Amino acid sequence: MDGGDGEDLFGAEDFDDGEFDDGLLEEELRRAAAVLDPVPAELQQLAVDAYALLDLDARVAELTFDSLVDALPVRGAPAAPRMLTFRAGEVTVDVEVTEDGLMGQVLPPQPARIEVLGGPRPGSPLTADDLGRFTADTPLSGPFALRLRTGADVVVTEWLRA
Numbered sequence: 001m002d003g004g005d006g007e008d009l010f011g012a013e014d015f016d017d018g019e020f021d022d023g024l025l026e027e028e029l030r031r032a033a034a035v036l037d038p039v040p041a042e043l044q045q046l047a048v049d050a051y052a053l054l055d056l057d058a059r060v061a062e063l064t065f066d067s068l069v070d071a072l073p074v075r076g077a078p079a080a081p082r083m084l085t086f087r088a089g090e091v092t093v094d095v096e097v098t099e100d101g102l103m104g105q106v107l108p109p110q111p112a113r114i115e116v117l118g119g120p121r122p123g124s125p126l127t128a129d130d131l132g133r134f135t136a137d138t139p140l141s142g143p144f145a146l147r148l149r150t151g152a153d154v155v156v157t158e159w160l161r162a
Contacts, residue, residue: 058147058154058155058156059088059089059091059153059154059155059156060088060155060156060157060158061086061087061088061091061093061146061148061155061156061157061158062086062087062088062158063084063085063086063157063158063160064085064086064087065083065084065085066082066083066084066085066160067080067081067082067083067084068082071083081096081097081098082096082097082098083095083096083097084096084097084160086146086155086157086158088155090108091106091107091108091148091150091153091155092106092107093105093106093107093146093148093155093157094107095146097140097162099139100137100139101135101136101137101138101139101140102116102135102136102140103133103134103135103136104133104134104135104146105128105131105132105133105134106128106132106134106148106150107132108132109130109131109132110128110130110132110150110151111127111128111129111130111132111150112127112128112132112134112148112149112150113125113126113127113128113148113149114126114127114128114134114146114147114148114149115146115147116136116138116140116144116146117144117145117146117147117156117159118140118141118142118143118144118145118162128148139162140162141162142161142162143159143160143161143162144159144160144161144162145157145158145159145160
């Protein structure tokens with residue numbers, strides 16, 4: 001709405017697109033957002049930690065079997081542990097998840113270092129023996145994935161909910 005003298009009802013002069021600086025506006029908006037709606041420190045740390053988990057050379061192991069989906073339930077049987085199988089090329093990882101933790105095996109059998117990923121901090125590393133077997137006695141909660149380092153290869157499983 002124009003008052004007839006080149007100013008709108010709010011007292012601002014007509015705006016000229018040639019004088020507009022996108023970079024200046026963006027910087028002013030960033031400053032305003034930092035003051036009025038700052039990113040919580042915990043969220044910033046989670047973002048930094050998530051980026052640190054990124055491994056560009058890792059192969060993603062696809063979930064090929066999940067007993068919650070693929071197995072037939074047995075009536076009257078006690079709750080069975082969750083069985084998972086992941087595959088990335090020639091590497092297969094079989095995992096059994098229980099309420100007490102997990103145990104698994106890397107196939108073909110080989111030594112490996114395994115990290116249980118979940119939450120903002122990686123868990124303590126596990127070591128697979130010469131037969132590829134590993135165990136963790138910490139119960140899983142929430143989303144998790146496994147990162148395996150076998151020699152020069154790095155394999156990361158899909159993320160699942162415990």
